[in-house]
Amino acid sequence: MNNTFDIQRFGLLLKRKWLEFGKIYLITLAVVFGVILAAYAIAFWPVFTGLEPFNERKISFRVPLFIGLGFLFLTAVASSYFAHLGQKPKTIIDLLIPASTFEKFLAGVFFTGILSTISYLLIFFLTDVVFVANLQDAARDKVYFFSIVRHGLYAPVYILPLFVTSIFLLGSVYFEKFHYIKTALSVMVFIGVWMAVVFKSGELLTRGRHAVENNPIVHSGDKSPLECMLTLLLIVLTIVFWVITYLRLKEKEV
Numbered sequence: 001m002n003n004t005f006d007i008q009r010f011g012l013l014l015k016r017k018w019l020e021f022g023k024i025y026l027i028t029l030a031v032v033f034g035v036i037l038a039a040y041a042i043a044f045w046p047v048f049t050g051l052e053p054f055n056e057r058k059i060s061f062r063v064p065l066f067i068g069l070g071f072l073f074l075t076a077v078a079s080s081y082f083a084h085l086g087q088k089p090k091t092i093i094d095l096l097i098p099a100s101t102f103e104k105f106l107a108g109v110f111f112t113g114i115l116s117t118i119s120y121l122l123i124f125f126l127t128d129v130v131f132v133a134n135l136q137d138a139a140r141d142k143v144y145f146f147s148i149v150r151h152g153l154y155a156p157v158y159i160l161p162l163f164v165t166s167i168f169l170l171g172s173v174y175f176e177k178f179h180y181i182k183t184a185l186s187v188m189v190f191i192g193v194w195m196a197v198v199f200k201s202g203e204l205l206t207r208g209r210h211a212v213e214n215n216p217i218v219h220s221g222d223k224s225p226l227e228c229m230l231t232l233l234l235i236v237l238t239i240v241f242w243v244i245t246y247l248r249l250k251e252k253e254v
Contacts, residue, residue: 004102013099017107025077025111032073033123039065040131047135054135062128062145070120074161078112078168079180085173085252105246112169117161155227159234166241173248 043059046052085094097104128145135143171183 004100005106006103009099010103010106013097013103013107014110016097017111021081021111024080025116028073028076029119029123032069032120033127035069036065036124036127040127044131044134056143059143066124066145070124070161071164073120074112074116074165075168075184076180077116078165079172079183081108081112081169082173082249083179085249101250102246105242105249108169108245109166109242113162113165116165155231156234159231159238163234163238163241166238166245170241170245170248173245173252 039061043061047054047058052058094104099107125146132144167187168180168183171186172179175182
């Protein structure tokens with residue numbers, strides 16, 4: 001039997017982790033579903049009851065709701081996954097699980113990065129379909145949420161869920177207490193420093209120079225080099241955070 005990865009042992013690990021992590025996960029998912037349902041009900045109720053005519057501006061809440069609530073849900077799940085390692089009794093129990101460190105790490109990526117993302121997309125999609133399906137035909141065809149946002153979607157957006165969860169998964173294994181708060185503060189500090197460096201660098205590079213032309217860049221439909229570079233950067237950073245998480249998890253077990 002392979003000491004690093006065994007598919008049967010990994011399957012048993014997923015079942016065991018679901019027994020201890022699944023309850024928290026399902027409760028969090030239920031709260032998220034309740035928020036989505038309440039937001040849609042409040043926005044669509046005047047239309048369904050005939051109090052107000054349908055207006056696309058009335059459902060413009062979906063994009064900020066999708067982004068904001070999705071971020072909170074994914075980061076909360078990721079930040080709580082390895083939080084038990086800060087408690088010695090639970091850490092000892094975790095060490096006794098007959099699975100390799102790599103398998104435990106993969107289980108964390110599966111629950112926080114893959115399952116959570118799919119679950120959130122599914123409940124948001126189903127809620128949107130149910131409510132929009134009750135609109136009149138003329139309005140229904142042009143307001144399905146995912147049929148709107150999928151066209152021309154910025155490529156790095158597809159990597160963002162894994163990137164964000166990789167950061168907070170690292171925070172859950174790195175910090176002993178207050179994992180979410182400390183990780184969020186670290187991210188905000190990093191973003192602040194990064195923006196200051198970029199702004200200052202841009203100011204120094206463009207000082208004394210003038211723009212040659214002011215013509216807007218026409219988007220041809222192809223992926224721009226900047227978009228490809230940003231996508232590649234997010235992929236590399238996600239892998240880096242995963243590697244650091246794995247090494248940190250291995251240190252914990254030692």
